[in-house]
Amino acid sequence: MAMDRRAFLKIAGLTALVGVGGKAGFELLAPGAVDAAEKNVPLTAAKKWGMAVDVQLLDDAVMEKCVEACHVHNNVPHFPDPKEEIKWIWKDTYEHVFPGNENEYLAESFEEKHFLVLCNHCTNPPCCRVCPTKATWKREDGIVMMDMHRCIGCRFCMAACPYGARSFNWSDPRKAPQELNPNFPTNREFPTRSKGVVEKCTFCAERLAKGQFPACVEAGNRVKPGVLVFGDLDDPKSEVRAVLRERYSIRRKPELGTGPNIYYMI
Amino acid sequence: MYDGGKIITGLVVGVGLLLFPVFYNAGKAAKAPDPVLTEKAKAAKQCVEATSYMKSDHMKLLDEWRHEVVRSDERYYKSSSGKVYYKGLQTTCMDCHSNKSKFCDQCHNYVAVDPYCWDCHIAPEENQ
Numbered sequence: 001m002a003m004d005r006r007a008f009l010k011i012a013g014l015t016a017l018v019g020v021g022g023k024a025g026f027e028l029l030a031p032g033a034v035d036a037a038e039k040n041v042p043l044t045a046a047k048k049w050g051m052a053v054d055v056q057l058l059d060d061a062v063m064e065k066c067v068e069a070c071h072v073h074n075n076v077p078h079f080p081d082p083k084e085e086i087k088w089i090w091k092d093t094y095e096h097v098f099p100g101n102e103n104e105y106l107a108e109s110f111e112e113k114h115f116l117v118l119c120n121h122c123t124n125p126p127c128c129r130v131c132p133t134k135a136t137w138k139r140e141d142g143i144v145m146m147d148m149h150r151c152i153g154c155r156f157c158m159a160a161c162p163y164g165a166r167s168f169n170w171s172d173p174r175k176a177p178q179e180l181n182p183n184f185p186t187n188r189e190f191p192t193r194s195k196g197v198v199e200k201c202t203f204c205a206e207r208l209a210k211g212q213f214p215a216c217v218e219a220g221n222r223v224k225p226g227v228l229v230f231g232d233l234d235d236p237k238s239e240v241r242a243v244l245r246e247r248y249s250i251r252r253k254p255e256l257g258t259g260p261n262i263y264y265m266i
Numbered sequence: 267m268y269d270g271g272k273i274i275t276g277l278v279v280g281v282g283l284l285l286f287p288v289f290y291n292a293g294k295a296a297k298a299p300d301p302v303l304t305e306k307a308k309a310a311k312q313c314v315e316a317t318s319y320m321k322s323d324h325m326k327l328l329d330e331w332r333h334e335v336v337r338s339d340e341r342y343y344k345s346s347s348g349k350v351y352y353k354g355l356q357t358t359c360m361d362c363h364s365n366k367s368k369f370c371d372q373c374h375n376y377v378a379v380d381p382y383c384w385d386c387h388i389a390p391e392e393n394q
Binding site: 145190206 | 341
């Protein structure tokens with residue numbers, strides 16, 4: 001077919017117009033708008049999710065609420081044998097949480113005090129470096145995530161984690177003793193795990209995707225507002241950065257270079 | 267050939283025994299079970315994609331979903347009809363297909379596949 005220059009330019013122009021009307025056009029005019037509409041959720045994308053724990057507000061009652069909320073939401077089973085224990089979030093003593101910092105003349109209030117500990121969602125996570133299948137990896141928003149479909153249960157990550165934040169399923173969580181786990185699985189919208197995989201805190205990634213706070217943060221703040229401050233550590237305007245700017249805070253084993261993202265405001 | 271008669275008789279009997287199940291069951295193939303739809307699934311008229319695609323490729327779709335959700339945090343699926351669905355076996359698929367034994371299991375048993383979805387994912391409670 002013979003086509004002169006004029007006809008070609010007309011067709012090319014029309015094609016470009018149709019293109020602008022499509023997704024590409026939207027992207028040019030408002031970047032991300034199409035994806036946001038498709039996702040149909042508030043965009044919660046952060047660069048570095050992190051948490052600040054207000055140690056002064058922290059007491060055993062609050063911690064128990066946080067632990068319970070987490071374990072109910074994530075279907076975490078309870079086993080009587082400490083060797084089989086599954087821990088996503090738990091409480092521990094000062095010398096276990098901050099080893100090397102204890103001293104003879106430690107303030108009395110800290111001697112008996114418990115601290116809330118969970119996965120630190122490290123900036124430089126050693127667990128992800130050793131995972132042979134990339135079943136655990138660092139997401140772009142900073143969460144150290146687990147892919148249970150891919151975990152082969154080698155437990156390298158458990159050896160690598162200096163915080164003991166990872167637990168192995170030695171047996172099927174659904175066979176956990178009934179009397180300790182009434183109504184298990186407690187959250188029927190969330191899976192359990194199977195025998196032979198490692199599990200850990202995920203910062204409730206599926207709640208974040210809906211624009212909700214992690215279960216522990218929601219439960220803790222209901223009892224003591226401000227006890228757990230969750231937010232984007234990369235955003236100077238975030239609430240977590242605001243509290244960290246005002247209060248002195250410490251982290252667990254920062255000398256190891258893992259870059260933990262849970263801050264304890266003393 | 268020594269003892270030719272015995273050997274040939276033995277062979278005929280042996281082959282006969284070997285082929286007996288084939289002839290015995292000829293024409294009696296167990297019928298492939300049809301998945302049973304719940305009222306909710308019937309009312310929805312169409313699954314996230316066309317029925318023929320779901321029949322042949324649901325496992326691929328589920329595999330893509332789990333990969334996208336867990337690894338890329340892409341939780342919404344835009345189907346070819348334009349409708350948007352939350353990707354979730356427990357929360358979306360089984361919300362309509364709440365009859366796992368009649369919808370999933372009987373076909374999987376028929377074709378002798380044993381997907382390990384339910385080792386972790388929680389099957390809906392069926393009351394029958």
